[in-house]
């Protein structure tokens with residue numbers, strides 16, 4: 355139920371899993387270890403996790419971030435992310451765990467969906483910027499799920515846990531992480547660039563205000579139909595935000611500057 359984004363090495367098998375790799379696993383309410391995996395964990399929230407969770411809880415992004423998250427700078431890439439804040443109790447429980455299970459199960463984060471699998475794209479330890487898509491297995495001692503006879507391929511597990519939509523929406527964000535890796539760990543982003551990355555990664559409300567209530571649209575050439583869509587569709591807004599970051603941070607031409615702004619940008623050097 356927990357984490358592909360765990361920063362500790364505990365229980366991680368030294369083997370790469372592909373989509374057709376097989377493993378045995380099951381998890382259900384009757385198990386002795388039920389919810390034991392929902393405490394003392396470091397869950398990095400993906401942009402789409404935050405959208406789903408804040409909507410589920412009927413909170414604004416600012417409220418959700420303030421109540422349920424803490425910021426963290428990834429060790430190698432130095433990219434800022436939001437992690438789920440554990441409760442200050444003896445077990446350091448997840449704020450959403452109950453004796454009956456996860457209180458936000460239908461909107462649980464991607465890490466909890468993937469578990470016991472993790473994805474290479476999230477692991478800072480996988481430093482090769484090859485973009486190779488592979489998975490790894492987290493075998494924690496308390497988890498009895500591995501004793502099951504039920505067999506899965508990685509592909510079947512992804513489908514069963516509903517991760518495909520999350521991966522599709524977060525794809526541009528994962529590309530940004532890989533892109534930062536390929537620029538080299540030493541090449542640090544400026545504080546302003548890190549701020550932009552954090553805004554897009556965690557706060558669609560602010561991103562929307564930034565696009566529609568700042569000088570953004572004086573500088574960038576954005577198709578009218580795209581603008582109409584991102585006014586009301588948060589996943590489209592997120593994807594647009596990832597495209598804009600690709601352009602603003604890494605020089606892609608996904609979101610183009612207007613001629614005037616481009617000229618001023620070149621003159622500025």
Ligand code: SF4
Nearest residue numbers: 355381387391497499
């Ligand atoms: S089987 Fe593993 S994932 Fe399921 S409740 Fe137990 S510890 Fe958590």
Ligand code: SF4
Nearest residue numbers: 392448450451456466
């Ligand atoms: S969000 Fe839900 S599934 Fe994930 S750790 Fe918390 S209680 Fe467990």
